[in-house]
Amino acid sequence: MTVTLGDALDAMAGFPEVEPADFVRRGLLVIAPHPDDESLGCGGLIATCRAAGLPVSILIVSDGAGSHPGSTLFPPMVLAALRQQEAILAAAALGVGPSHVHFAGLPDRSVPISGYEAERACDRIAALAATADVVAVTWRHDPHGDHKACFALARAAVRRVPGATLWEYPIWGLTLPPHMPLPGERPRGVRVRVSDHLPAKRRAIAAHASQTTALIVDDPKGFRLTPDMLARFDTPWETFIESPP
Ligand SMILES: [Zn+2]
Structure with missing residues (x-):
């Protein structure tokens, strides 16, 4: 069966609204392909869970070093370190301490779905999911290879964890x-x-100032979240799509 993105957006607009306490009961694991996806797609839920005293872990899968390939001031290793620091600050704003923010360090724009590194990432997701009843990962239809890869890794990992359920949060799929x-x-x-x-x-x-401001001045063509994109996530609710096993 095939639907259009418009059909999917209509369906999402009609999803039932639930209270956070009826969604996450034991713990939350958020899997972000890049540093910023966790805040965009799940920032409100993360903060809500922490305020309720629930454990939250965040796994940032790629190193984020690919957002400004033209910058000489921020070559890949420097950019990766900056983005790691930004992710830790973002998590702190949501009530998650640095010991609960994990970095798989896989290459930005080349997150693998098979091989040794992928298996290691899968093992890590499964281990972190053991204390969670909700695992959130980017939507399978997000038009970005890393987002699709993270979905595939999370699906394989969560299948191994009894008691954890996978949900998908849309980021770039909303712009199709x-x-x-x-x-x-x-x-x-x-x-x-x-x-x-x-x-x-x-x-x-x-x-995530490197993604939302002109902090990196020497790569004007580098990635930047537009006001229009940011507005899509500035809503009183966050969307989580059921992930069929
Ligand atoms: Zn991303």
């Missing part, structure tokens, strides 16, 4: 053309209310 066909059925899922913690989410997103 509405007529774009998507394989599979109309998505099902929930919209989780995060309005009480929207200010913390905004602070977390802002902590």
Whole structure:
């Protein structure tokens, strides 16, 4: 069966709204392909869970070194270190301490789905998922190789963990053309209310300054989150799509 992105967005707009306490009961693991995806897609839920005293872990899968390939001031190793620091600051804004922010360090734009590194990442996801009932990863239809790879790794890992359920959060999939066909059925899922913690989410997103500001001055063509893109995530709820096993 095939639906369009427009159908999927219509379905998402009609997802039932749930309270965070009815969504995460034991613990949350967020898997982010790049430093910033966790704040954009799940920042409100992370802050809400922490405020309720629930354990939250964040795994940043790629090193994020590919966002500004033209910069000489921020060559890949420097950029990776900066983005790691930004992710730690963002997590702190959401109430997650540095010991609960994990970095797999896989290459940005080349996250593997097979081989030794992929298996190691899978093992790590499974270990972190052991204390979570909700594992959130980027949507399978996000048009970015790293986002798709992280979905594949998370699906393989969570299948091994009894008691953990995988949910998918859309990032770049929201920007696809509405007529774009998507394989599979109309998505099902929930919209989780995060309005009480929207200010913390905004602070977390802002902590990723290399992606949201002109901090890296010598690569004007480098990646930058546009105001339009940021507005898509500045909402009183966050969307989580059921991930069929
Ligand atoms: Zn990303």
